[in-house]
Amino acid sequence: MANVNEKKLNDFMAKVIAKNPSEIEFHQAVHEVVSSLLPYIEEHPQYSEAKILERMVEPERTILFRVPWLDDKGEVQINKGFRIEMNSAIGPYKGGLRFHPTVNLGILKFLAFEQVLKNSLTTLPMGGGKGGTDFDPKGKSDNEVMRFCQSFMSELFRHIGPNTDVPAGDIGVGGREIGFLFGQYKRLRNEFTGVLTGKGIEWGGSLVRPEATGYGATYFAEEMLKTRGQSFKGKIVAISGSGNVAQYATEKVTQLGGKVVTLSDSSGYIYDANGIDAVKLAWIMQLKNVKRGRIAEYVAKFGGSFVEGERPWGVKCDVAMPCATQNEINEEEAKLLVKNGCIAVSEGANMPSTPEAVDVYINSKILYGPGKAANAGGVATSGLEMSQNSLRLSWTREEVDARLHQIMVDIHSTCVKYGTQSDGFINYVNGANIGGFVKVADAMLAQGLV
Ligand code: NDP
Numbered sequence: 484m485a486n487v488n489e490k491k492l493n494d495f496m497a498k499v500i501a502k503n504p505s506e507i508e509f510h511q512a513v514h515e516v517v518s519s520l521l522p523y524i525e526e527h528p529q530y531s532e533a534k535i536l537e538r539m540v541e542p543e544r545t546i547l548f549r550v551p552w553l554d555d556k557g558e559v560q561i562n563k564g565f566r567i568e569m570n571s572a573i574g575p576y577k578g579g580l581r582f583h584p585t586v587n588l589g590i591l592k593f594l595a596f597e598q599v600l601k602n603s604l605t606t607l608p609m610g611g612g613k614g615g616t617d618f619d620p621k622g623k624s625d626n627e628v629m630r631f632c633q634s635f636m637s638e639l640f641r642h643i644g645p646n647t648d649v650p651a652g653d654i655g656v657g658g659r660e661i662g663f664l665f666g667q668y669k670r671l672r673n674e675f676t677g678v679l680t681g682k683g684i685e686w687g688g689s690l691v692r693p694e695a696t697g698y699g700a701t702y703f704a705e706e707m708l709k710t711r712g713q714s715f716k717g718k719i720v721a722i723s724g725s726g727n728v729a730q731y732a733t734e735k736v737t738q739l740g741g742k743v744v745t746l747s748d749s750s751g752y753i754y755d756a757n758g759i760d761a762v763k764l765a766w767i768m769q770l771k772n773v774k775r776g777r778i779a780e781y782v783a784k785f786g787g788s789f790v791e792g793e794r795p796w797g798v799k800c801d802v803a804m805p806c807a808t809q810n811e812i813n814e815e816e817a818k819l820l821v822k823n824g825c826i827a828v829s830e831g832a833n834m835p836s837t838p839e840a841v842d843v844y845i846n847s848k849i850l851y852g853p854g855k856a857a858n859a860g861g862v863a864t865s866g867l868e869m870s871q872n873s874l875r876l877s878w879t880r881e882e883v884d885a886r887l888h889q890i891m892v893d894i895h896s897t898c899v900k901y902g903t904q905s906d907g908f909i910n911y912v913n914g915a916n917i918g919g920f921v922k923v924a925d926a927m928l929a930q931g932l933v
Pocket residue numbers: 652653654655656657696724725726727728729747748749750806807808809831832833858859861862
């Protein structure tokens with residue numbers, strides 16, 4: 484593959500930055516994708532002539548709204564609501580909702596931009612979107628979360644629909660929040676439809692959707708390991724986060740014979756040299772999903788150590804799976820991982836590695852599965868939930884898991900197809916970016932100037 488034309492890249496980025504000032508995470512995501520795509524586009528001028536990239540970095544629609552709600556003391560609270568409808572070339576907008584105090588336009592635009600390519604990689608017909616709010620569910624009562632969700636949906640409902648835009652969960656949005664959001668949508672529209680994914684199993688949800696992102700990131704890592712004749716058997720695995728993605732990555736890694744020695748939250752990380760087995764994980768799930776406690780509490784129950792205010796990347800491991808948030812592995816931490824013998828990084832989170840960290844992985848030629856490929860199992864299974872809703876049928880656990888597994892194997896093959904360099908090294912960043920781009924770009928060309 485040709486080298487990146489630095490001048491073209493810099494010119495392109497200068498325009499993106501001028502048009503979207505201070506949206507630093509969005510600039511970061513676009514820079515990475517465009518670096519991969521420019522050499523490919525130079526060989527396929529139909530895309531540059533139609534300004535496909537320039538169109539892709541501009542959302543089709545951006546919705547910003549006020550979310551007023553009453554807290555338990557009867558005091559009025561106001562939060563920001565967002566939905567970015569990024570690209571609908573290959574299907575309805577699809578992507579999660581993030582509830583976290585750090586949420587802003589730049590973060591949601593980076594997530595929506597990544598989502599477009601990720602959803603394309605799944606092979607399912609889904610466009611890309613993302614939304615959320617700066618509301619912080621931490622420390623709120625169930626009633627407060629419900630009132631917030633009802634207010635949020637009282638505006639969002641007019642913009643979404645099962646054939647228009649189908650939100651789901653992300654940080655701070657799990658089964659509880661999807662339930663409250665779905666209830667309010669149904670009430671406002673007088674319609675029971677698959678407008679959200681991640682629904683409860685009794686009311687239109689899919690088996691394996693809760694597990695899907697963590698399982699998928701593990702299946703992806705397994706495929707990467709296979710290219711070097713390796714497997715999870717006996718591998719030491721460092722995982723960050725302790726929410727939805729981290730929990731089910733821990734479960735699947737353990738089932739495949741690996742030993743997970745770390746988990747974390749925003750307060751710090753736990754290290755358990757004996758491994759976080761199924762019994763310990765069941766306790767963590769209760770702690771995090773029901774009691775909504777802190778990961779530090781693990782140590783009083785099971786031993787090991789808690790390292791306050793730190794991330795787990797200094798721990799010796801064979802495989803690292805960042806499953807918390809963006810930019811949670813920096814250059815120094817990436818170097819530490821490689822120095823300690825880490826051979827694979829599979830990203831459960833979106834953009835958890837800084838650009839400098841990614842350079843370290845690539846230059847060290849370790850196996851590196853970027854988020855848009857490695858964590859696509861979540862949205863892929865959302866796509867399977869949409870299919871089941873349309874059919875008005877539910878597939879068995881085995882059927883959904885088999886489809887998820889096959890999709891992850893296929894995404895890996897797409898990365899190999901588009902990312903294998905002349906020296907045989909698989910650059911999964913290029914593979915995922917080009918593999919995701921082609922279908923969206925061809926659909927945009929076919930649909931004219933929209
Ligand atoms: P959860 O809300 O279930 O869990 C998030 C975890 O990450 C918590 O342990 C949280 O700790 C930690 N975390 C969040 N923000 C920060 C931060 N700023 N610094 C340190 N730790 C942080 O979210 P998910 O597990 O669903 O999402 C995790 C990642 O996976 C995100 O990047 C998300 O975009 C991505 N993802 C999720 C998918 C899904 O289906 N849910 C699909 C694909 C990707 P604390 O409790 O202290 O905040």
